[in-house]
Amino acid sequence: MPPIKINHIAVVVEDVQAALGFWHEALGLPLQHVEHNEGEAVDIAFLPLGDGEIELIAPFTSDSGVAKYLARKGAGLHHLCVDVDDIAAALERLKAHGIELINEEPRTRPDGTRYAFVHPKSTGGVLLELYERA
Amino acid sequence: MPPIKINHIAVVVEDVQAALGFWHEALGLPLQHVEHNEGEAVDIAFLPLGDGEIELIAPFTSDSGVAKYLARKGAGLHHLCVDVDDIAAALERLKAHGIELINEEPRTRPDGTRYAFVHPKSTGGVLLELYERA
Numbered sequence: 001m002p003p004i005k006i007n008h009i010a011v012v013v014e015d016v017q018a019a020l021g022f023w024h025e026a027l028g029l030p031l032q033h034v035e036h037n038e039g040e041a042v043d044i045a046f047l048p049l050g051d052g053e054i055e056l057i058a059p060f061t062s063d064s065g066v067a068k069y070l071a072r073k074g075a076g077l078h079h080l081c082v083d084v085d086d087i088a089a090a091l092e093r094l095k096a097h098g099i100e101l102i103n104e105e106p107r108t109r110p111d112g113t114r115y116a117f118v119h120p121k122s123t124g125g126v127l128l129e130l131y132e133r134a
Numbered sequence: 135m136p137p138i139k140i141n142h143i144a145v146v147v148e149d150v151q152a153a154l155g156f157w158h159e160a161l162g163l164p165l166q167h168v169e170h171n172e173g174e175a176v177d178i179a180f181l182p183l184g185d186g187e188i189e190l191i192a193p194f195t196s197d198s199g200v201a202k203y204l205a206r207k208g209a210g211l212h213h214l215c216v217d218v219d220d221i222a223a224a225l226e227r228l229k230a231h232g233i234e235l236i237n238e239e240p241r242t243r244p245d246g247t248r249y250a251f252v253h254p255k256s257t258g259g260v261l262l263e264l265y266e267r268a
Contacts, residue, residue, distance in 0.1 A: 004163060005184040006140060009214060013258035022257050026231035027224075029138060049216070050139040051184045056258065075259030077211040080143060082183070090161075097160035123156050124147035124190065125209030 006052035007081040007131045012059075012070050016043045019056045023047055029054065042066050079117075079127035087114045087132035094118065106132065140186035141215040141265045146193075146204050150177045153190045157181055163188065176200050213251075213261035221248045221266035228252065240266065 013019040016034060024031045029047040036043055041064040045056040057078065059067035069078065084090040087106045094101060103116035112134025120127050147153040150168060158165045163181040170177055175198040179190040191212065193201035203212065218224040221240045228235060237250035246268025254261050 003184070004161070006143075006186070009140075009143065011258055011260055019258035021231070022233060026228050026233050026256075027138070027262075028227070050137070050186065052140065076254065077214065077260055080211065093162070094160050097155070099156060099160050120210065122160075124145055124153035126145055126211055 005083045006050070007083045007129075008053045008055045009049075009080055010055045010057055010078045011076065012066055012073075012078040013056050013075045014058060014070065016045045016056050016058045019058070020045055023054060023056060036060075040064060040066070079129055081115075081129035081131055083131050083133060085132070087116060087130050090130055091116055094122075098122075139217045140184070141217045141263075142180075142187045142189045143183075143214055144189045144191055144212045145210065146200055146207075146212040147190050147209045148192060148204065150179045150190050150192045153192070154179055157188060157190060170194075174198065174200070213263055215249075215263035215265055217265050217267060219266070221250060221264050224264055225250055228256075232256075 020031065023029050024047060029049055032046040032048055032053070034043060034045045041059055041061040043058050043060060047054040057066060059070060061067060091101060091106065099122040100119040101116060102119050106114040106116050108114050114132040116130050118128040118130065154165065157163050158181060163183055166180040166182055166187070168177060168179045175193055175195040177192050177194060181188045181190070191200060193204060195201060225235060225240065233256040234253040235250060236253050240248040240250050242248050248266040250264050252262040252264065
C-alpha cells in the first residue's frame, strides 16, 4: 500500500483575516490564497505547511453546516484530510474493518478530486477526510 | 525564515488499542511504537504520517490534564505541533505580535527537545505546540 500523506488540516475560525494575523503574520506560514466559496458559504485561506497545508475556514452566513458547527463547538481544529492513492480501495478496506463512513462512496469535487469522510465514531473522535487527487 | 513543518497531530482517545484498530489496522498507517508514559500518566501510540506523525494519547488515570480534557471535551483532535528552527526567536516574534503564550519561555523535555504552547485564544481556537528538536 503506498504511503498516506497529510493533505490538509482544517481549522474553523470566526474570521479569516483575524486568524491570518496569527498563522501568517505572526507565525510566518506563507499564504497561498484566500478563496471566497459561494457554494459552501465560507471563506478559506490556504497556508502551505510541509507536505500539506492549513486551511482556515470561516462561514459568511449563519445557516451553513460550518456556521452551525462554529456556533455549537466554537473555533478550532475541525478535520484532518489525508491523501490516498486509491480512494475506492481505501473505502472498501475500511468497510471490511467495520468502520462507519459518512460517505459510503467517493464524491467528486468540480476539480475532479474524489473525497469521502470517515465518521468520528470510528476514528477516536476525529472527522477524517480521504482525498484522491484528480 | 526556514520553513515550518508539521511535527505531530495529537488525538486524545479513550483507549489506544481501540484507536489503533482504526488508524493502524483499518486505515493502514504504520505503527512506530506505543509508549507507556508514567510521568504524564498516558499511553501514546506514534504513527508516522508524511513528514510528521499522528499521536494517539489515552490517559490511564482520571486526574491528569489529559484525563480531565477527555472527560470535559470528549475524544478527538487535541493539538497541532510544528517544528521551528529557533524556538526562542519564534516566541519573541509571537510576543512582538501580541500573541498569548501558555509558555513564555521554552521548556525542555528529557530528550533535549525544546517546546512551548501557544494559547488557543490567539490562534483561532487551536492549541499549538512549537518544537525545536534537540
